[in-house]
Amino acid sequence: MYRAEVFVSLKPVVNDPEGITIRSGLHALGFTKVQEVRSGKYLVLTVDEADEASARSAVEEMARKLLSNAVIEDFRFELHQVAERTAVESR
Amino acid sequence: MKAGIIVFPGTWSDRDCGHALGDILGQPIAYIDHRARRLEDLDLVVLPGGFSYGDHLRCGAIARFAPVMDAVAAFADRGGLVLGICNGFQVLQEARMLPGALLRNASCEFRCEWTNLRIEHADSPFTNRCRPGQVLRIPISHGEGNFYAEPETIRDLETRGQVLFRYCAPDGRITAAANPNGSLANIAGISNQRGNVVGMMPHPERACEELLGGADGNLVFQSAMRSLAALVA
Numbered sequence: 654m655y656r657a658e659v660f661v662s663l664k665p666v667v668n669d670p671e672g673i674t675i676r677s678g679l680h681a682l683g684f685t686k687v688q689e690v691r692s693g694k695y696l697v698l699t700v701d702e703a704d705e706a707s708a709r710s711a712v713e714e715m716a717r718k719l720l721s722n723a724v725i726e727d728f729r730f731e732l733h734q735v736a737e738r739t740a741v742e743s744r
Numbered sequence: 745m746k747a748g749i750i751v752f753p754g755t756w757s758d759r760d761c762g763h764a765l766g767d768i769l770g771q772p773i774a775y776i777d778h779r780a781r782r783l784e785d786l787d788l789v790v791l792p793g794g795f796s797y798g799d800h801l802r803c804g805a806i807a808r809f810a811p812v813m814d815a816v817a818a819f820a821d822r823g824g825l826v827l828g829i830c831n832g833f834q835v836l837q838e839a840r841m842l843p844g845a846l847l848r849n850a851s852c853e854f855r856c857e858w859t860n861l862r863i864e865h866a867d868s869p870f871t872n873r874c875r876p877g878q879v880l881r882i883p884i885s886h887g888e889g890n891f892y893a894e895p896e897t898i899r900d901l902e903t904r905g906q907v908l909f910r911y912c913a914p915d916g917r918i919t920a921a922a923n924p925n926g927s928l929a930n931i932a933g934i935s936n937q938r939g940n941v942v943g944m945m946p947h948p949e950r951a952c953e954e955l956l957g958g959a960d961g962n963l964v965f966q967s968a969m970r971s972l973a974a975l976v977a
Contacts (some may be wrong), residue, residue, distance in 0.1 A: 663847075669928070670850050701877075711971070722802055722838065724845040725892060742947060 654737050655700050655708035661721045662693035669721040682731070696720060708732055745771050748786040748905030750816065750832075752778045752807045756794035757829065757949060764952035765790070769965055771851055778810040787972050788825045789816055791832025791887065793947055803846065803888050804834035813839055825968050826941045827871055830886055833933075833943030842936055842943045843901065846886075850926025854887040858957070859946055861932050863910040865905045868935055869971035870942045873963045878880045879916050880909075880960040882946040884924055884932075889945040891927035891934075901934055909933035909944055 663669050663721035672690040679687045698715070712730055721728040747765045751758045758775060766773040776783065783789060797806035813835075820826045820841060824900070828836040838841045849855055853920030861882055863874040873881065893901070901907050909932040913922045923930045925945070948961030 666894075667847065670848055670852050670890075674852050691827070719805060720801070722805065722845055724837070724843075724894075725847065729824070 654735050655702055655705065656735045657698040657700060657712040657730050658733070659696040659698060659716055659720055659728060660693060660727045660736050661696070661716075661726050662691055663725055666728055694714065694725045705732060705734070724726065745787045745971050746785055747771055747773045747788040747790055748776045748783055749773060749790045749792060750776050750778065750812055751792075752794070752796035752810060752835075753833070754795040754798055755792055756795075757792035757831075757947065757962070760947070760949040761790050761792045761829070761892060764949040764961065765965055768952045769924050769962065771965075771969070774811060776796075778807070778812050780812045781815055783812075783819050783824075786819070788827065788968050791816070791826070791835050793829040793830030793832060795819070796831055799831075799888075802834075802838070804830060804836075804838040805855055807831075807835045808838035814934065817841060820936075821943050823938070823940055825972070827870060827964070827968070828941075828943040829947055829949065830884075830889070830945055833945055834888065836941065836943045841941050842934060843897050843971065844891055844934070845893050846888050846945070847890040847926075848888050849886070849890050849924070851907060854885075855889070855924050856883070856885040857924065858883045859932070860912050860914050860916075860922060861909040861946060862916050862918065864907050864910055868908055868939050868942065868967070869907075870935070870967050871908050872970055873967040877916060879912060879914065879950075881958045882948055882951045882961050883957075884946045885950070886925070886945055889925040889927065891925075891929075891931040893928065896912045901931075902929070904935065904937060906935045906939075907931055907933075908935055908942065909946070
């Protein structure tokens with residue numbers, strides 16, 4: 654059993670109005686040293702795969718097909734092996 | 745012209761499209777369930793606006809994999825006319841049937857207001873009842889309508905005449921003030937290279953009778969009717 658933490662973010666060339674708005678909010682609070690804020694999505698998937706290689710290729714395919722849109726977004730993910738019980742409890 | 749109107753869970757403009765096409769323009773219509781695997785006896789497929797699958801993950805991302813979408817792609821491959829409005833436009837882009845993507849509005853606000861659209865090309869199946877440069881008044885209603893594509897894609901769209909509608913001032917000038925969502929080059933609607941698949945953020949079905957404040961939207965549907973009539977003739 655594996656837990657995948659998937660990070661989806663807008664490509665650097667794509668304007669991120671949400672990030673810009675958050676940056677203004679931080680500046681208004683006095684955090685004036687914040688240069689840039691990029692917003693994105695954080696997804697946690699628990700996948701029932703036997704080994705790391707198959708978990709990696711499955712998550713890779715999911716991220717490419719559905720979790721991200723290659724026209725505007727990049728993704729990366731981290732894999733962690735989890736015990737069967739932990740995976741069930743975290744549901 | 746028989747129009748099939750696709751209904752996903754969360755679609756909200758299906759009945760408005762049915763009203764415009766059926767009640768106002770007198771065309772036969774059918775509501776098509778998202779689980780349908782075949783599209784039969786249709787001349788036009790409309791993907792209406794709304795929040796398919798709650799807009800979760802990304803607008804249109806889940807709807808793009810609904811069973812009916814394979815049939816919509818096959819229909820388009822056969823040359824069938826497909827019109828995606830608002831959420832339907834987002835679905836067509838997610839399905840890669842149209843280029844680009846629609847980002848969060850630059851204002852980060854949901855915008856529901858009348859817009860002016862300049863007709864850039866009047867030779868497409870969805871604009872042939874208009875004049876080039878004509879300004880249509882059609883409302884928008886969206887939070888993610890900020891058209892984005894890579895520079896070379898924008899260039900291709902422009903040189904191939906695929907930009908059909910652009911947000912403009914009432915006199916037709918393309919200005920930043922007339923752009924409600926930050927779309928690149930004020931793009932409000934585009935077609936595929938073949939011209940039979942069109943996506944637009946404004947809602948023509950909400951401008952189908954004077955009671956609603958205007959009837960310019962009918963020209964989009966009537967253009968489809970004319971191009972289909974020309975095929976038969």
